Amino acid sequence: MATGTAAWLPFARAAAIGWMPVASCPMPLAPRDNSKKKDELIMLNVSGRRFQTWRTTLDRYPDTLLGSSEKDFFYNEEAKEYFFDRDPDVFRSILNFYRTGKLHYPRQECISAYDEELTFFGIIPEIIGDCCYEEYKDRKRENLERLQDDQEDNKDMKLPNMTIRETMWRAFENPHTSTMALVFYYVTGFFIAISVITNVVETVPCGATPHHKNMPCGERYTVAFFCMDTACVMIFTVEYLLRLFAAPSRYRFMRSVMSIIDVVAILPYYIGLVMSNNEDVSGAFVTLRVFRVFRIFKFSRHSQGLRILGYTLKSCASELGFLLFSLTMAIIIFATVMFYAEKGSSSSKFTSIPASFWYTIVTMTTLGYGDMVPKTIAGKIFGSICSLSGVLVIALPVPVIVSNFSRIYHQNQRADKRRAQKVQKTRQARIRIAKSGSANAFLASKHHGLLNELLELTGTEEDEQKLIRNTSLLESQHHHLLHCLEKTTAHEFVDEHMFEQNCLEEALQSYPSRSPSVSSQGSCTICCCGSRRHPDPRVPRGPLQELSALHIQSSQLAVHPSSRSNLNLRAEDGSRVNCKGGQVTTAIISLPSPPSLAPHREGRHHPHHPTTTTISNVFRVKVQLLEKMLLK
Amino acid sequence: MLSVIWETEGLQTVGIVLLVFASIKLLHMLGLISFSEDSIEDELELSTVRHRPEGLEQLEAQTRFSRKELQILYRGFKNECPSGVVNEDTFKEIYAQFFPQGDASTYAHFLFNAFDTDHNGSLSFEDFVMGLSILLRGTVQEKLNWAFNLYDINKDGYITKEEMLDIMKAIYDMMGKCTYPVLKEETPRQHVEVFFQKMDKNKDGVVTIDEFIDCCQNDENIMRSMHIFENVL
Numbered sequence: 043m044a045t046g047t048a049a050w051l052p053f054a055r056a057a058a059i060g061w062m063p064v065a066s067c068p069m070p071l072a073p074r075d076n077s078k079k080k081d082e083l084i085m086l087n088v089s090g091r092r093f094q095t096w097r098t099t100l101d102r103y104p105d106t107l108l109g110s111s112e113k114d115f116f117y118n119e120e121a122k123e124y125f126f127d128r129d130p131d132v133f134r135s136i137l138n139f140y141r142t143g144k145l146h147y148p149r150q151e152c153i154s155a156y157d158e159e160l161t162f163f164g165i166i167p168e169i170i171g172d173c174c175y176e177e178y179k180d181r182k183r184e185n186l187e188r189l190q191d192d193q194e195d196n197k198d199m200k201l202p203n204m205t206i207r208e209t210m211w212r213a214f215e216n217p218h219t220s221t222m223a224l225v226f227y228y229v230t231g232f233f234i235a236i237s238v239i240t241n242v243v244e245t246v247p248c249g250a251t252p253h254h255k256n257m258p259c260g261e262r263y264t265v266a267f268f269c270m271d272t273a274c275v276m277i278f279t280v281e282y283l284l285r286l287f288a289a290p291s292r293y294r295f296m297r298s299v300m301s302i303i304d305v306v307a308i309l310p311y312y313i314g315l316v317m318s319n320n321e322d323v324s325g326a327f328v329t330l331r332v333f334r335v336f337r338i339f340k341f342s343r344h345s346q347g348l349r350i351l352g353y354t355l356k357s358c359a360s361e362l363g364f365l366l367f368s369l370t371m372a373i374i375i376f377a378t379v380m381f382y383a384e385k386g387s388s389s390s391k392f393t394s395i396p397a398s399f400w401y402t403i404v405t406m407t408t409l410g411y412g413d414m415v416p417k418t419i420a421g422k423i424f425g426s427i428c429s430l431s432g433v434l435v436i437a438l439p440v441p442v443i444v445s446n447f448s449r450i451y452h453q454n455q456r457a458d459k460r461r462a463q464k465v466q467k468t469r470q471a472r473i474r475i476a477k478s479g480s481a482n483a484f485l486a487s488k489h490h491g492l493l494n495e496l497l498e499l500t501g502t503e504e505d506e507q508k509l510i511r512n513t514s515l516l517e518s519q520h521h522h523l524l525h526c527l528e529k530t531t532a533h534e535f536v537d538e539h540m541f542e543q544n545c546l547e548e549a550l551q552s553y554p555s556r557s558p559s560v561s562s563q564g565s566c567t568i569c570c571c572g573s574r575r576h577p578d579p580r581v582p583r584g585p586l587q588e589l590s591a592l593h594i595q596s597s598q599l600a601v602h603p604s605s606r607s608n609l610n611l612r613a614e615d616g617s618r619v620n621c622k623g624g625q626v627t628t629a630i631i632s633l634p635s636p637p638s639l640a641p642h643r644e645g646r647h648h649p650h651h652p653t654t655t656t657i658s659n660v661f662r663v664k665v666q667l668l669e670k671m672l673l674k
Numbered sequence: 675m676l677s678v679i680w681e682t683e684g685l686q687t688v689g690i691v692l693l694v695f696a697s698i699k700l701l702h703m704l705g706l707i708s709f710s711e712d713s714i715e716d717e718l719e720l721s722t723v724r725h726r727p728e729g730l731e732q733l734e735a736q737t738r739f740s741r742k743e744l745q746i747l748y749r750g751f752k753n754e755c756p757s758g759v760v761n762e763d764t765f766k767e768i769y770a771q772f773f774p775q776g777d778a779s780t781y782a783h784f785l786f787n788a789f790d791t792d793h794n795g796s797l798s799f800e801d802f803v804m805g806l807s808i809l810l811r812g813t814v815q816e817k818l819n820w821a822f823n824l825y826d827i828n829k830d831g832y833i834t835k836e837e838m839l840d841i842m843k844a845i846y847d848m849m850g851k852c853t854y855p856v857l858k859e860e861t862p863r864q865h866v867e868v869f870f871q872k873m874d875k876n877k878d879g880v881v882t883i884d885e886f887i888d889c890c891q892n893d894e895n896i897m898r899s900m901h902i903f904e905n906v907l
Contacts, residue, residue, distance in 0.1 A: 050754065052747075053802070054772045055903050056809035057785055059817055060824045061845060062899045063890055064838075064869055069899040081746060096749075141753070375697075383690060420687040523772060526902075531846055531865075533853040535775055541852035548856070 051516065055523050061530040070525050073518040085123035086137070091130040092123070099140050101516065106164040108140065132159040139165065147174040153181040168472045210288035227344070230281055234340050237274040240267060241334050275311040278304065278337075300343060307337040347451065354447040361446075365439040369406070372435055376402045376428040383420040390417065401425075406432025484521050485537050725758035727799040736800075737807035744803065751799055759796040762786050776850030784844060788824040814900050818887050832880040838866045 055072075062069070084100065086093040086108075103109040118125045126133070132151060136159065139145040147156065147170055160167050170178050204212070213223035244260030244267050260267050282304045289295035310330040317326075342348040355362065377398035384392040391414045392398045401414040405428050416425045528534050536544070727733065733744055755764065762783065769782040789805045790797055808816050823829070827837045842862040849857065873881045873889045890896045 050750070050768050051772070052810075053806060054769065056806050059809050059900065059903060060785070060788070060821050062896055063818070063821050063825075063886070064842065064845070064865065065895070065899065066865065066868070068895045069902055072902050072905070379690060379694070383687075420690060423687075424690070520772065527773070527845070527848060531849055531861075533846075533849055533855060533857060533861075535849065536852050536854040538852050540854065541856075544854060544856060 051519060051523075055519065058523055058526050061526060065526075065530040066532040067529040069529050070522065072522050073515065085121075086133075087118070087121070087123045087125045088128055088130045088133045089126070091133075093133070093137055095137065095140065102140060102143075103165075104516065108136075108163060110164075112164070128162060129155065129159060132156055136160070136163050136165065139169075144171040145169050145174075146171060147178045149177060153178070153185050157182075166472060166476065168469045168476075207288050208290075210284065211290060214285055214288060226281075230277065231341070231344050233274050233277045234337055234344075236270065237278075237334075237337050240270050240274070241331075241337075271311060274337075275308050278308045278340075282308065300340075303336055303339045303342075306333055307340060310334055350451050351447065354443065354450050357450070358443045358446050361439040361442045365436070368435050368438075372406060372428075372431060373399055373402045376406070376424065376431075379424050380416060380421060380428070383418055383424055384416055387417045387421070392416075392421075402428060405429045407436065408433060483517065484524050485535060487517070487521050725796075725798050727758070733800070733803060737803055738811035739803065739807060747803060747806070748799060751802060759798050760802075761796045765797060773848045773850075775852060776848040778848045780844035780847055781841075784824060784827065784841060787827070788820070810903060814891070814897065815887065817900055818890050819883070822883050822886050832882055833886070834880050835866060835870060838869060838881075839863060842866050842869075 082097050083094050084097050086095070100108045100113075107113055113124055116124045116126055132148075132155065135146050135148055145165065157167065167178065212219055213226070217223045217227035245258045247257065248259040248262050282301070285301070285304075286292060286295060295301055310333045313330055342352060377395050380401060381392050381395045381398045384390045384398075392401065398414075401416075403409075404411050404414075405425060408429060410429075416422050524535065727748070730741060730744060733739075734741055737744070739747070752758065754760075754768065760768075765786050766779045766782040769785065770778045772778070786797065787793075789801050791801055791804070805820075808820050812820070822833070825833045825838060825841050827840060839862060842865050846857060846862050846865075851857075870881070872893075873885055875885050875889070
């Protein structure tokens with residue numbers, strides 16, 4: 043069981059008496075508690091420091107070293123204690139885990155030493171309680187980064203047998219891998235700079251000429267600027283196409299931010315080419331030229347710091363959002379107040395509340411242009427309050443953003459954050475698996491238990507010894523409890539896979555050859571009660587009285603000859619064995635009944651679960667309870 | 675002239691100042707800002723509910739457990755609940771851990787009410803151990819009494835069909851979704867019908883304690899299953 047609820051198991055089992063009067067089926071027998079030894083103190087000697095605890099405390103977690111029989115390897119006969127040659131300080135937290143059910147991570151311990159101890163004692167780190175888990179994960183991440191920094195020097199080794207595509211992609215992503223890549227890197231950087239400078243310069247007034255008034259350079263030297271623009275766009279287009287070709291996942295590349303920036307940078311030029319003769323849309327054309335400034339973002343490929351700044355802003359989105367929201371609130375409040383304060387004064391610039399917004403923003407950011415100034419006393423009072431509060435409101439989130447930026451810049455953690463998100467999911471998944479292990483353990487032990495009984499029935503000694511049950515007493519008692527619940531409600535626990543199969547099969551059972559499953563499901567609530575058993579002496583069936591339907595996926599049919607006669611008896615169900623090979627068919631197989639279990643011993647309740655037999659790996663066995671067949 | 679200007683301006687100022695103070699008071703009431711240090715501490719609710727059970731001898735006299743058994747029980751109980759009492763939420767959590775596939779909270783609620791004989795909303799060690807004593811060491815009559823008490827949700831001495839339906843649904847909820855055969859909507863209801871057919875002798879729609887005990891004593895299966903858990907401790 044996952045947590046220390048071992049103390050409550052007797053209580054839960056006792057409370058199961060509440061199900062007895064409403065149970066539809068008789069209850070299984072309880073597992074016998076053979077160990078009648080009293081609860082004793084165990085001495086644990088860890089490198090000289092002695093710890094003592096009750097045996098039952100350690101038994102709470104049977105899948106760890108101390109809870110299982112693995113600790114017998116460490117038993118010291120002469121001193122009658124268990125000796126572990128490990129760190130006694132860390133052992134304190136491990137033993138506390140058994141006592142309280144919560145695993146804590148002591149802050150002064152080294153993370154790798156702690157991990158090693160946990161692995162030694164068989165405890166998964168995901169169980170660490172929420173109080174200490176953040177600290178644990180942070181330390182673990184730092185450790186990983188340190189290891190990674192050591193490894194990065196080896197990363198640039200060229201792998202043999204890379205295709206042209208892979209070589210090109212590596213060249214694009216890491217420019218210092220080869221000379222060609224470096225040349226390409228600098229050439230594109232140069233052209234980005236040229237393009238940006240061109241865009242800027244073409245708006246500068248170039249000086250008057252005799253026949254034109256003062257006009258910007260772009261209109262004076264149209265041809266030259268056009269040629270420069272064309273050259274840059276050609277380079278950018280070639281670069282984009284090469285990247286698209288080399289990308290390992292083209293779809294992901296096209297969705298990435300950098301490629302969108304590339305496209306936006308070169309698109310205005312092509313659109314301009316197409317539309318250049320149309321005078322009506324020249325206004326829109328002019329607007330498009332604004333987008334050329336996006337070329338400057340292409341520099342972010344060349345600058346690590348720029349990328350990190352962009353990433354910081356993205357990760358500080360919540361702080362920025364808070365800043366924006368609080369500013370908006372303050373602006374509206376102060377603008378309203380200022381408007382009403384200044385309403386009385388004549389020739390006031392505060393003509394409406396939206397007009398006061400401008401004053402408020404300028405004041406709160408301490409710009410103070412001076413184009414709007416309050417004249418009334420109330421206005422001045424509130425204006426000063428406004429500027430003071432502006433300083434506070436803006437100053438609050440800024441240190442958070444700054445510290446975020448410096449942290450990210452220094453540790454370069456973008457990939458680690460992505461990995462950390464995956465780790466969070468795997469942590470939950472692992473804990474869920476460990477917890478659901480108890481559910482699956484019940485189902486697994488059911489199969490185990492059935493196999494055990496089947497072997498008991500068929501009486502092969504060697505096979506019995508193979509299935510040594512190593513479930514602890516606690517587990518077997520828990521399974522008995524779940525089994526009682528099954529018997530109370532006359533329904534079984536199945537795992538999700540089987541459940542979905544059942545649902546599918548119920549949907550499939552619409553054609554005329556109805557399998558027996560449909561008929562028996564309707565009457566299942568009364569089918570398992572022993573009092574209705576009337577075994578047919580003609581048919582070699584014992585009180586097992588169960589029907590197994592095999593879904594056969596191969597063309598073999600393993601139909602027992604005697605069961606065919608039973609099929610005839612059940613003619614009203616309309617079940618037919620479909621003899622076409624290769625399809626899914628249902629066949630009825632009766633289990634061999636041992637002569638020792640006489641049919642009349644209905645009173646003896648062996649813990650007969652519905653039997654699951656695996657006859658071969660080809661067949662998938664579906665077990666159903668049969669009732670009508672034996673009422674004949 | 676000046677006095678008129680002062681009047682209008684002054685009125686405006688006063689009005690605005692009143693508005694500002696009102697908004698500050700509103701924020702203070704909403705708890706967004708606080709002026710004094712003590713208001714924060716009101717929120718720290720120190721739960722000093724701690725319960726110490728009666729002495730070992732008294733419990734030994736009242737229940738059918740031996741001293742050693744009481745010791746083991748108390749150690750386990752105190753380990754799980756250091757404060758000495760279990761409230762309903764903790765109880766539901768603990769009980770839910772035994773039934774990972776379904777939802778045990780409704781049944782745990784009924785169980786809690788059955789154990790909490792003094793109805794004070796929390797289970798102390800005495801309640802726990804008294805209940806266990808009946809269930810594990812009591813006579814069949816006492817066990818059946820306890821079961822009747824569990825089913826009778828409003829403790830009026832009669833089990834109605836609605837009460838039984840609630841209990842039945844709670845039990846079926848514990849099975850969860852992935853069962854074989856698939857749980858249908860009317861399965862609990864059918865189960866209740868079967869139960870009432872068996873138990874309700876005079877067909878008046880309710881089951882009294884005498885009908886219940888009579889019927890159970892005549893049913894072999896139920897009698898036999900009452901003895902399953904005798905060696906739990």
